[in-house]
Amino acid sequence: MRILRILVAPKRDVGAKARTRPSFLLLRLPRLVVAGVCSVFALAVHAACPPSAIASLGKPGAAVGQWNAVDRGLLWRAERDGRTSWLYGTIHVGRAEWVRPGPTVQNALEQSDALALELDVRDQAAMRPLTQPADPAVVARLLSGERARRLARQNEAACVEPGKANGLQPILQVMALAGLVARADGLYPEFGADESMAVAARNSGKPVFALETAAAQLQMLTGGSEAEEAEQIDATLSELESGQLRTQMKELAHIWARGDVDKLARYPEWCNCLQTPAEQRLMKRLLDDRNPGLADGIERMHAGGKRVFAAVGALHMVGPQGLPAILAARGFKVAAVPLVAQPAAALPAAPPPAAASRAAPAGRSAKGGRAAPSTARNARGAKASTTARPSGAKAAAKTGSRPAASAKPAARTTASKSKQRR
Numbered sequence: 001m002r003i004l005r006i007l008v009a010p011k012r013d014v015g016a017k018a019r020t021r022p023s024f025l026l027l028r029l030p031r032l033v034v035a036g037v038c039s040v041f042a043l044a045v046h047a048a049c050p051p052s053a054i055a056s057l058g059k060p061g062a063a064v065g066q067w068n069a070v071d072r073g074l075l076w077r078a079e080r081d082g083r084t085s086w087l088y089g090t091i092h093v094g095r096a097e098w099v100r101p102g103p104t105v106q107n108a109l110e111q112s113d114a115l116a117l118e119l120d121v122r123d124q125a126a127m128r129p130l131t132q133p134a135d136p137a138v139v140a141r142l143l144s145g146e147r148a149r150r151l152a153r154q155n156e157a158a159c160v161e162p163g164k165a166n167g168l169q170p171i172l173q174v175m176a177l178a179g180l181v182a183r184a185d186g187l188y189p190e191f192g193a194d195e196s197m198a199v200a201a202r203n204s205g206k207p208v209f210a211l212e213t214a215a216a217q218l219q220m221l222t223g224g225s226e227a228e229e230a231e232q233i234d235a236t237l238s239e240l241e242s243g244q245l246r247t248q249m250k251e252l253a254h255i256w257a258r259g260d261v262d263k264l265a266r267y268p269e270w271c272n273c274l275q276t277p278a279e280q281r282l283m284k285r286l287l288d289d290r291n292p293g294l295a296d297g298i299e300r301m302h303a304g305g306k307r308v309f310a311a312v313g314a315l316h317m318v319g320p321q322g323l324p325a326i327l328a329a330r331g332f333k334v335a336a337v338p339l340v341a342q343p344a345a346a347l348p349a350a351p352p353p354a355a356a357s358r359a360a361p362a363g364r365s366a367k368g369g370r371a372a373p374s375t376a377r378n379a380r381g382a383k384a385s386t387t388a389r390p391s392g393a394k395a396a397a398k399t400g401s402r403p404a405a406s407a408k409p410a411a412r413t414t415a416s417k418s419k420q421r422r
Contacts, residue, residue, distance in 0.1 A: 049159035050183035053190035057096055071102030071339035072257045073193055074264075074317055076324045078302075078332040085302050086112060087323050087334075089264075089314030090193035091256040093179060093249065095186050098257065099196045104339055106200070112309035115201035116298060117194055119217065120210045129215040133167040142170040142230055150237045157240075171221050174233045177240060182249040193256075197311045211297035211312070212290070220285045231278050256314055259339050265318035288321050295326040 051058075074089030086108045101109065109115070121127055143151060151174060155162065158180045165173045179189040189195070201208055222229040239245040255263055267273070274280050294312060301308045316323050328334040 053096075053183075053188040056183075056186065056188070069100040069102050069106065070098075071104045072098060072259065073105070073339065074256075074259055074261050074314055075105060075108060075337040075339055076317070076334055077108075077337055078298075078324070078327050078334045080302065080332045083302060083305075083307050084111065085298065085306075085308040085332075086310065087298075087317060087327070088193075088197070088309065088311040089256075089261075089317040090197070090311050091253060091314060092192040092194060093182060093187040093189050093253065094191035094193055094196065095188075095253075096191055098193070099191050099199075101196060101200055102339065104337060108337070109197065109200055109206075109309050110204065111307065113206065113306040114301065114308055115197060115206055115208045116211050116301060116308050116310040116312075117198060117208060118210070118212050118294070118312050119214060120198070120208050121195075122198070122208075123210065126210060127214050129213075129218055130172060131168070134169040138226065139166070139170055142226060142233065143173070147230075147233065147237070150241070151233075154237060154240050169218065169222070171229050171232060172218075174236045175221070178236060178245060178249075181240060181246045182253070185246065185250050187249060187253055194311055197309070201309070206309075209297075209301065211294050211310070220290065223281065223285060228278065228281070232282065261318060261336070264314060267315065267318075287315060291316055291321055291323060291326060295323055295330070298323070299327065299330060 050056075073091070076087040078085045078087060088105065088108070119126070152162075154174075154177055155165070158177050160177070160180070165176065168176075182188075198208055221232070236245075239248075274283055294310075294316060298308055298310045310323070312323070319325070324334045324336075
């Protein structure tokens with residue numbers, strides 16, 4: 001789940017440190033910020049506003065059903081006590097064509113008994129701490145003067161209806177905008193991987209469990225201190241104003257979509273998100289302090305007899321304190337499952353019935369064509385470390401994938417001719 005960062009060094013100028021500091025917002029922010037809180041925002045409608053998630057599906061080729069399902073993100077297999085559970089690293093925004101899980105991810109979900117998320121945003125009672133009115137005195141202290149004017153300008157830029165979020169906790173008013181800034185690039189909280197997995201699980205009758213509570217996540221964001229909350233508000237507003245947050249979010253989405261776990265695991269080297277004591281405290285709360293609790297929930301469900309598919313933010317999965325490493329230390333046999341992302345291609349529209357009838361070869365239906373073999377077969381026997389996944393030629397070698405299907409018929413043809421000659 002978490003954040004973004006610029007993949008090239010950010011430009012800096014005198015007096016612009018706050019504006020150019022990269023944010024790891026989308027990967028590191030808890031599920032509640034980009035999905036739960038964004039859901040309370042009503043968007044103004046005018047020509048300059050990005051379309052809503054639903055309206056964006058009206059664009060040619062954007063309908064979810066018109067795209068091939070492609071594996072994206074990060075996936076691990078965790079085995080213990082004769083059962084297999086799964087760890088899936090997600091991002092909390094996505095594109096319409098990313099909604100359908102790829103074959104390997106879908107197969108893992110089908111082999112599980114339950115889906116575990118950071119939060120189940122459809123559980124209205126559990127989400128109430130995020131939507132209940134904040135203390136007016138706190139709002140007045142934290143959102144007044146120039147800070148309030150900056151927030152108002154960003155709400156207007158995001159096409160948020162004036163006053164719609166005024167009663168929310170100040171940190172939520174600001175951070176929810178982070179989930180809206182990339183709509184112009186086709187990235188929406190409604191299409192986030194967590195939400196997609198929740199829909200897929202419910203469609204197949206699987207129960208959905210939350211690994212955390214909304215109240216605990218809110219406490220983590222604020223640090224229990226108005227001073228900490230004010231600093232995070234100012235930093236997020238600066239990133240929105242500079243446009244860096246939108247750029248970073250787009251780049252991070254590309255990193256996640258291609259499953260670049262090595263790049264993600266090295267985030268301390270390039271994120272510029274650990275430069276100040278406040279940033280270090282925030283990252284500790286967002287990652288290190290939460291991972292053991294997330295692991296506890298997964299382990300408890302697994303020990304109770306459930307094969308768990310745990311979908312949480314991608315940064316929770318990497319490094320020596322990531323969930324794969326924690327579960328491995330607790331006796332799980334953990335292995336990365338290679339996900340070979342392929343370019344998404346719009347499925348061709350079906351020809352008219354008459355044309356299809358004329359074009360179909362004898363003995364084959366007009367629909368024709370066999371489904372491509374599942375990439376799950378290529379993942380069998382994978383032996384990868386808990387912190388890195390092979391890619392490219394190395395991935396093919398480690399997964400033990402078989403030669404192309406066309407090689408077998410060719411071999412049989414050669415053998416047949418040899419027999420005829422004998």
